[in-house]
Amino acid sequence: MDKPSHLSVILDLSPTQWALCAQSANPTGITLQTFLSQLLAFLNAHIACKDENTLAVFGAFPGQSGMLYSSTGEITSARTESTDANTYRPFRTLDSTLMTLIAERLESYDSTTEEAPIGLVGCLTKALCYINRAITTSSSSVTEIEGAVASVDPRILVLSVSPDQSSTYIPIMNSIFSAQKLKVTIDVCKIFGAENVFLQQAAHLTGGAYVQVERTDALLQYMMMSFLPPPAIRQLISVPTQDRVDFRAACFCHKRIVEIGFVCSVCLSIFCQPVPVCSTCRTKFPIKTLQRLRDARPLAAAAPPTKPLAPKNGTATPARPG
Amino acid sequence: MAPPAGRRIGDDFVDDSDSDVSITGLEDEPSRTKSKGKGKAIDRNKKDKGKAKAKEQPYAWEASYTRSWETVQEDEAGRLEGAVQDLIARGRRRRLLAPAAAIRRTIIRHLVLVLDLSSAMMDRDMRPTRFDLMLQYAREFVTEWFDQNPLGQIGVVGMRGGLGERIGEMSGNPQDVLKAISERHKLEPNGEPSLQNAIEMARSSMSHLPTHSSREITIIFGSLTTCDPGNIHDTLDECLKDRIRISIVALAAEMKICRDLCEKTGGQFGVAMNEGHFKDLLFELIPPPAQRAVARAGGPGANPAADLMIMGFPMRLPDTSPPSLCVCHSQMKSEGFLCPRCLAKVCDVPTDCDICGLMIVSSPHLARSYHHLFPVKPYAAVMSLEDTPDPSKRCHGCSVAFRDTPSTMFGAAGEGMSPLGRYRCPECHNDFCTDCDVFVHDVVHCCPGCGK
Numbered sequence: 001m002d003k004p005s006h007l008s009v010i011l012d013l014s015p016t017q018w019a020l021c022a023q024s025a026n027p028t029g030i031t032l033q034t035f036l037s038q039l040l041a042f043l044n045a046h047i048a049c050k051d052e053n054t055l056a057v058f059g060a061f062p063g064q065s066g067m068l069y070s071s072t073g074e075i076t077s078a079r080t081e082s083t084d085a086n087t088y089r090p091f092r093t094l095d096s097t098l099m100t101l102i103a104e105r106l107e108s109y110d111s112t113t114e115e116a117p118i119g120l121v122g123c124l125t126k127a128l129c130y131i132n133r134a135i136t137t138s139s140s141s142v143t144e145i146e147g148a149v150a151s152v153d154p155r156i157l158v159l160s161v162s163p164d165q166s167s168t169y170i171p172i173m174n175s176i177f178s179a180q181k182l183k184v185t186i187d188v189c190k191i192f193g194a195e196n197v198f199l200q201q202a203a204h205l206t207g208g209a210y211v212q213v214e215r216t217d218a219l220l221q222y223m224m225m226s227f228l229p230p231p232a233i234r235q236l237i238s239v240p241t242q243d244r245v246d247f248r249a250a251c252f253c254h255k256r257i258v259e260i261g262f263v264c265s266v267c268l269s270i271f272c273q274p275v276p277v278c279s280t281c282r283t284k285f286p287i288k289t290l291q292r293l294r295d296a297r298p299l300a301a302a303a304p305p306t307k308p309l310a311p312k313n314g315t316a317t318p319a320r321p322g
Numbered sequence: 323m324a325p326p327a328g329r330r331i332g333d334d335f336v337d338d339s340d341s342d343v344s345i346t347g348l349e350d351e352p353s354r355t356k357s358k359g360k361g362k363a364i365d366r367n368k369k370d371k372g373k374a375k376a377k378e379q380p381y382a383w384e385a386s387y388t389r390s391w392e393t394v395q396e397d398e399a400g401r402l403e404g405a406v407q408d409l410i411a412r413g414r415r416r417r418l419l420a421p422a423a424a425i426r427r428t429i430i431r432h433l434v435l436v437l438d439l440s441s442a443m444m445d446r447d448m449r450p451t452r453f454d455l456m457l458q459y460a461r462e463f464v465t466e467w468f469d470q471n472p473l474g475q476i477g478v479v480g481m482r483g484g485l486g487e488r489i490g491e492m493s494g495n496p497q498d499v500l501k502a503i504s505e506r507h508k509l510e511p512n513g514e515p516s517l518q519n520a521i522e523m524a525r526s527s528m529s530h531l532p533t534h535s536s537r538e539i540t541i542i543f544g545s546l547t548t549c550d551p552g553n554i555h556d557t558l559d560e561c562l563k564d565r566i567r568i569s570i571v572a573l574a575a576e577m578k579i580c581r582d583l584c585e586k587t588g589g590q591f592g593v594a595m596n597e598g599h600f601k602d603l604l605f606e607l608i609p610p611p612a613q614r615a616v617a618r619a620g621g622p623g624a625n626p627a628a629d630l631m632i633m634g635f636p637m638r639l640p641d642t643s644p645p646s647l648c649v650c651h652s653q654m655k656s657e658g659f660l661c662p663r664c665l666a667k668v669c670d671v672p673t674d675c676d677i678c679g680l681m682i683v684s685s686p687h688l689a690r691s692y693h694h695l696f697p698v699k700p701y702a703a704v705m706s707l708e709d710t711p712d713p714s715k716r717c718h719g720c721s722v723a724f725r726d727t728p729s730t731m732f733g734a735a736g737e738g739m740s741p742l743g744r745y746r747c748p749e750c751h752n753d754f755c756t757d758c759d760v761f762v763h764d765v766v767h768c769c770p771g772c773g774k
Contacts, residue, residue, distance in 0.1 A: 065770075067721050125770035129719030129758045132765075136757065170696060171768040173689040178765045181469070205686060247684040249635045259662035260680070263631045265430055265534040267695055268688050274630055283628040293632060 004052030005153040005230040006134060008127040009043065011059050011068070013102065014118045015109060017161040021192040029192065030216035038220040039159070040098070044091045045228055047071065054152070056130055057098060058123040061105055063116030065123040068101045069094055070130070118162045124175040127156050131184055155185040155208070157227050160199060161192040172198045179206050185231045189213060189223065204245045207231065211240055252279065262293065427610040428536035429691050430631075431474035432492065433467070434524035435460065435540050437503070439482035440515035442545035442574065448597050452544045452573050453511050459601050460503055460542070467608050468496040470694075472687040473672060478502050479524050483513035484549045486523035494672050515543070517579070518550035518557050525557075525566060534629035537566045538589070540607055543580060544573040554579060561587055567611065571603045610694055634662040634680045636671065649676045659684075693767035699748050701759050703740035719758035719770045747771050 013032075022031040047053050057069040071090070084092055131154045156179065179186055179202075187208040188199040195212065203210035211226050213219055226239050251258050251272035261270045267281040274293040277284050437460065443453040464476060476499045478490035489509070490502030503509070521539060528537045539561075548554070561568060561583075569589035570580045576593050584591035590607065594600035636659035645656040649666045650673070658667045664678040672683040707713045716723050725743055745759040746752065750771035754762065762769060 070721065119773070121768065121773040122770050125762070125766055125768055125773075126719055126721075128766055129717075129761060129770060130721065132761045133720040133722060133757055168773065170689065170692050171773050173686065174693055174766055174768045176686075177469075177690055178767075181765055201686065245638065247635070247638060247686065249685040249688070258635060259637075260632065260634050263633045263688070265629045265631055266426065268429060268691055270633075270688070271630075278628075285628060285630045289630050293630060296632070 003153045003230075003232075004050050004054070005155065006054045006056070006131065007046050008056045008058065008131060008154070008156045009039075010120070010123045010127060010156065010158045011039075011057065011102075012118060012120065012158070012160045012162050013059050013061055013106065014115065014162050015062070015106060016115050017192065021161055024192065027214060028216055030219065035191070035219065036099070036102070038223070040095050041220055042223045042228070043094060043098075044088075045224065047090055047094070048088075049228070054134070055094070056127065058127055059102065059105060060119045060123045062109065062118060064105075065119035065121075065126060066105070067126065067130075069098045072134075117165050117167075120158075120160075120162070120165075121168050121171040121175065124156070124158075124172065128175060128178055128182065128184070131156075131182060135182065153230050153232065154182070155187060155231060157187045157189065158199060158202075159189050159191060160196055161190075163193055164196050164198050169198065172202065176202045176205050187211075187227050189227065191216065191219065200245050201247070209234075209239045427612055427694050429471075429473060429610060429694065430535040431471050431538060431610060432477075432528055432531055432535050433474065433538045433540060434477045434479055434492075434527060435464070435542075436479045436481060436486075436520045436524060437489070437509070437542055438515050438544045438573075439480045439487075439509055439511045440513060440545045441511055442515075443511040445544065445574075448573065448594075448600065453509075454506075455597060455600065456542050456544070456573075457503060457506060457509070459604055461500060462601075463604050463608070464496060464499050464503070466605065468499075469690075470608055471610060472690045473683065477524070477527055479520050479527075480509060481515035481517070481520045482511060484516045484519070486516065486519035486521075488523060488527070492527055494674070495670055497670070514547065514549040515545045516550055517541070517543075517548040517583075518552060518554045521554075521557050521561065521568070521583075525561060525564060528566065529564065532629060532631075534631070536611065537564065538611075539566055539568045540604075541568065541570045541580075542573070542604070543570055543577075546574050546577065548577075548579070558583055558586060569607050571600065571607075573600065631681065634675070634682045635684060636660050636662055636668075636682050638684075639667070696767075698763055698767055698769050700763070701745035701747055701754060704742055704744035704746050704753060705740065707742065714753055717755035717758055718752035719754050719762065722755050722757075724753070724755065 018032045018035075021029045023029060043055060043057070047055055053071075055069070055071045056067065059066055059068045071094075134152055134154065176186070184206065185208040186199075186202045186206040188196070188203045188210045190196055190199070190210070190212045192213075200210050202208070208231075209226050211222055213222055229237060229239075248257050248259065249261060249270050250256060251261055252269045253271050253273075253275070256272050258270065258272045261272060262274050263270055264278040264281065264283060264285075266283045267278060269278055269280040271279075274290050275285070276287075276290060437456060439453075443451070443456065445452050448455045467474065467476065473494070475492045475494045476490070477488075477492035478499065480487040480489045490499050493499055520541070524539045531537060566587060567589045568583045568587045570584050570591050572580055572591070572593045574593075576591075581591050583589070590603075592603040592606075594603055639656065639658050639660065641657045643656050645654045646667055647653065648655055648658055648669050650669050653669075655667075655669065658669055659671050659682065660667055661675040661678065661680060661682055663680045664675060666675055666677040668675060668682060672681070672687050674681055704710075714724075743756055744753040745756070747754070747769050750769065752771035754770075758770075
C-alpha cells in the first residue's frame, strides 16, 4: 500500500466540445480555464502525496495526440521560468509546462475548418507505451525475482468531453485488453456530454471508476475524492462504480441489439438472422447449417423484434472498418 | 554446482524471458559449459543443434565453432551493457519478423493439454524438477492461451501408470482449467507414460466438435519411452482422419514417434534445451494457428471450415439484484448472467449454457479476437536518417530519446535491426523505439501514430 503510484492523465481537449461545454446551461457548464485550474490543483495534489509519485499528462487534440508533461523530464518547456520563492518547484514546473504547451497547441488550430475526430486512441496507446517502459525499466533495475510485483502502481485517468466514435471501437478495445495485461486501472471522468459506452467498458474491464460529473462547479472535489487515492486504497473507501454496463452486441446487418446472434466463425461478424454469405469476409456457409439454424429459430423469431438502436447511444459492437 | 567462470557472460543474456534459440551464438556457450556437470545434457544439446543444422551438416560436431565471444564488443567506456541490450533486442525483434501475409487463422480452438506424469518427470535436470516446472509453465500457458483465444476451450489429460487420465474436462473458463492443474499432490508422477492411451482419450473427447473449430493436442513429454497397448501408428492415422493437430514439447530428447506425430498432423515439435527454452517452445503454441489448406481443399466452393454459429449475448445482472441459485455451482449469488434462451443463471462467461447448450459470450470476448483479424503492419527498421528531413528526437510511443550515433555492433545492420534503434510505421511514418515496437505488435495491436 505504500508503493509509489504512477498516474497518466489523458485530457480531452476538443475546442468544439469545450466551447459547447462552456455555453451549456443545464447542467451548468464549465470553461476550459476553470477546468484547467482545478486540474492543476488535482495534479499538484498527486505529486505532493508521495515523493516518488510520478505523473504524465497526455493531450488528445483533434486528429492528434501528444505528451504534455512528464515528471521524468521527457518534455520540458522552452521557456526558463523565473523561480518563485512562494511556490514548490515541481508544482511550478508542472503548471507552467502544461499551460504553455496547451496554449501553443490550441492556438495552432484553425477554427474555420471542420474539426477532426479527437485523438483519444493515440493518447491511450501512448500512455500504455509509457507505462510499459516505466514498468520494464524499473523491474530490470531492481533485479528482483522475475514475476515480482512491479515497483510502480500505474493507472490512467481519462477526462472526457467528447462523444463516442464508432470507428475507434477496435483500437479502444485493444487498448483496454493491453491495460488489463499490464494491470493498469483506467478511470474515467466524464465532464460533459452523454454517457460514453466505450469508456464505460474500459473502466469496468480494468476495475476503474466511471464518474459522470453532475455538478461541474464541484469538479475538483469529484477528482480528489474518486481519483486521487490509488486503487489499493480504493477498496477501503467506496468509490462509485458502474453497475449497469451494457455488453450486449449489435448485429452488423441492421444494427439491432441482439440477445441471440449468429456469428461467422471466420471473422466473428454478428448477424441477427441466418445468412447464406458473410457480408464482411464473403465466406459462404454450408446449406445444412442454415437449414438447421432456420429450424431452430422460430422460438427466437416469435419474440418481438428489439427496437433499432439510436446511433448516438453507442453500440457495444459497431461496424468495423474494412 | 558452482558455475564455471566462463559461463558468466552467457548467463547475462540468457535470462528467463529473453532466452531464445534465436541468440544461437550465445546459447552455445552456457550449454557447453553446463554439460560438463551433466551427462544427460550432452545428448540433448547435440540433438537439438543437429536438428537446426541438419540441412547443411549431418552432425553437429562437424559444424565450425561459432565464436560467440567475438560478437560481443565493449563500448568506449569499456562496458558490455550496450552490446547486451542490442543482443536482447535482436532476439525479441526476430520474433516479429514473421510473415505478414494474410492467413486465415482458427479463432474457435479446442485444445487438449496432455501432461506427462510419469516417473521420468521427477528428474532434476530442470530446476526444481521437471514436474514442478511443467506445472508452473502449464498454468502460465493456460492463462495466456485464454487471453489470446477467448473463445477456445481446454481439456487436460495426464499420462501415468501406463494409462491416460482425465484431469480436466473441456472447458472455456480459465479458472476451471487452472483449478484442475492446481493441486500438485493429486498429480504426483508415477509409472510409465502411454502416448497412445493419452492421445486416444484426447481424441475421443474432441470427436463431437463441429468442423469449424480446430482440434489440437499439446503434449509435454518428459519420458524417453512409451508403453502402448496397440499400434500407435493406427492412432496417428485416426488423428489424421479427424484433423487433429498434435504438438509436442519434449523435455528429454527427440523420439522418432514424437516427431512423426507432429509432422504428419501439422503440429510443432521441439526439444527443450533449458528452462527458458522450454517456456518459449510452449508459448509458441499460443497464437492461433493458420488454418490448414487441407481443410479448404475439401469441398469446391463451400468452405467446410467456415460455419455460422449461434451465440447468446447475455445481460449482466447487477450486484444489487436479489440472489438466486446459479446452474453451474448451485450457489446463491446476486451477480451473474442470464442465458438469453432458457434464462438459466450462469456465473461467468464465456461458457456453454448448462441447461440448453447455447454458447454464451459477451461482446468484449469477440473483440479480444479481432486483433488477430486486423494486425498492425510491421514497422520498418530505419537504416539512416539521410532521407528524413526533420527526424523526431523521441520515440512517438513512450517519448524516450533516440540515440544519436548509430550502434557500432558487429552485424547490427542485418536481420532487420535498425542501427539507430528506430522503427518506422509504414502508415503514419512515425518512429518508435525497440521496446515500443515489440509492445505495440505483441500487446497493444494498435499503432499509437495512426490509431489502426
